[in-house]
Amino acid sequence: MSSKMPSTSRSLPIALIRAREGVMAPIRDMLSDTGITEQQWRVLRVLSEHGPLDTTTLADRASLLHPSLTRIATTMRGKGLITQTRDKVDRRRQFIAITPDGQKIIDDNADQSARIVADFRRILGEDDFETLLDLLGRLDPGAQD
Amino acid sequence: MSSKMPSTSRSLPIALIRAREGVMAPIRDMLSDTGITEQQWRVLRVLSEHGPLDTTTLADRASLLHPSLTRIATTMRGKGLITQTRDKVDRRRQFIAITPDGQKIIDDNADQSARIVADFRRILGEDDFETLLDLLGRLDPGAQD
DNA sequence: GCTTTTCCCTTAACATGTTAATGATTGCGA
DNA sequence: TCGCAATCATTAACATGTTAAGGGAAAAGC
Numbered sequence: 001m002s003s004k005m006p007s008t009s010r011s012l013p014i015a016l017i018r019a020r021e022g023v024m025a026p027i028r029d030m031l032s033d034t035g036i037t038e039q040q041w042r043v044l045r046v047l048s049e050h051g052p053l054d055t056t057t058l059a060d061r062a063s064l065l066h067p068s069l070t071r072i073a074t075t076m077r078g079k080g081l082i083t084q085t086r087d088k089v090d091r092r093r094q095f096i097a098i099t100p101d102g103q104k105i106i107d108d109n110a111d112q113s114a115r116i117v118a119d120f121r122r123i124l125g126e127d128d129f130e131t132l133l134d135l136l137g138r139l140d141p142g143a144q145d
Numbered sequence: 146m147s148s149k150m151p152s153t154s155r156s157l158p159i160a161l162i163r164a165r166e167g168v169m170a171p172i173r174d175m176l177s178d179t180g181i182t183e184q185q186w187r188v189l190r191v192l193s194e195h196g197p198l199d200t201t202t203l204a205d206r207a208s209l210l211h212p213s214l215t216r217i218a219t220t221m222r223g224k225g226l227i228t229q230t231r232d233k234v235d236r237r238r239q240f241i242a243i244t245p246d247g248q249k250i251i252d253d254n255a256d257q258s259a260r261i262v263a264d265f266r267r268i269l270g271e272d273d274f275e276t277l278l279d280l281l282g283r284l285d286p287g288a289q290d
Numbered sequence: 291g292c293t294t295t296t297c298c299c300t301t302a303a304c305a306t307g308t309t310a311a312t313g314a315t316t317g318c319g320a
Numbered sequence: 321t322c323g324c325a326a327t328c329a330t331t332a333a334c335a336t337g338t339t340a341a342g343g344g345a346a347a348a349g350c
């Protein structure tokens with residue numbers, strides 16, 4: 001029972017896990033009807049926002065590791081939510097784009113998604129919500145903004 | 146490109162994922178030498194702090210889903226890091242305890258673990274660190290403190 | 291006491307996280 | 321142009337996350 005170890009009840013990693021769980025719960029509820037996962041939702045969001053992207057950029061923006069994205073893309077292609085094409089100039093590169101079916105999932109859930117986000121803003125209050133995003137950003141080593 | 150959707154760059158779920166990634170990176174580096182995972186480390190931490198626990202309480206304190214804990218416990222039993230015994234009164238219950246080998250991993254890494262935590266406190270500053278923990282706690286639906 | 295319900299835990303099935311290795315392609319330098 | 325390093329992506333292997341179903345034991349109701 002070493003006194004060097006900080007209590008697990010005030011552990012930053014565990015607090016992050018639990019907060020994420022709390023935030024994702026209503027989003028997962030929303031998505032359970034659509035048959036896609038939280039990660040597939042993020043992929044659609046990024047593609048809808050930025051247009052077609054190469055897989056490296058897409059993985060970065062959706063906060064997915066590349067091997068995960070490879071599998072997720074295979075699944076989503078099978079569902080007809082995205083298309084994947086080789087770059088003719090650099091044949092190593094793959095480009096991924098959202099399909100109308102994929103965009104439909106975004107459109108169908110945009111309202112509820114916005115409502116969920118607004119709920120959390122209200123729970124924390126506008127100021128604390130922004131403070132939280134800033135503090136979290138300072139823990140992110142790859143923060144590019 | 147629906148204007149209803151908040152930008153993914155200020156998305157709370159993604160910010161939580163990235164912050165967690167930033168926090169866990171040095172911890173994973175530390176653990177890579179020991180051959181155990183981040184989750185196994187959490188199990189050892191909780192057992193070392195609280196003593197033997199039934200699996201439900203252990204899963205809750207380590208923020209693991211029960212099915213995950215079942216598998217993790219099997220692995221850790223195989224490594225000799227924990228023991229698992231049936232409660233003689235209520236034969237449904239399993240009790241898990243840390244072994245000397247498991248405690249040795251805690252002891253061997255206590256200093257470095259404390260250093261990593263101290264680094265993050267320094268990066269954010271004492272006040273912001275506490276603020277962050279409080280804000281995260283308000284997103285946790287099962288906050289029992 | 292016997293059924294039914296509830297509880298604790300495990301198993302199963304599928305998706306993702308994580309690290310290392312492999313493929314395929316391009317670019318560069320001798 | 322040959323060889324070799326660097327780049328982009330996938331595959332492989334193992335561990336965990338997530339949800340649903342199953343199995344055994346205790347508790348509750350009649």
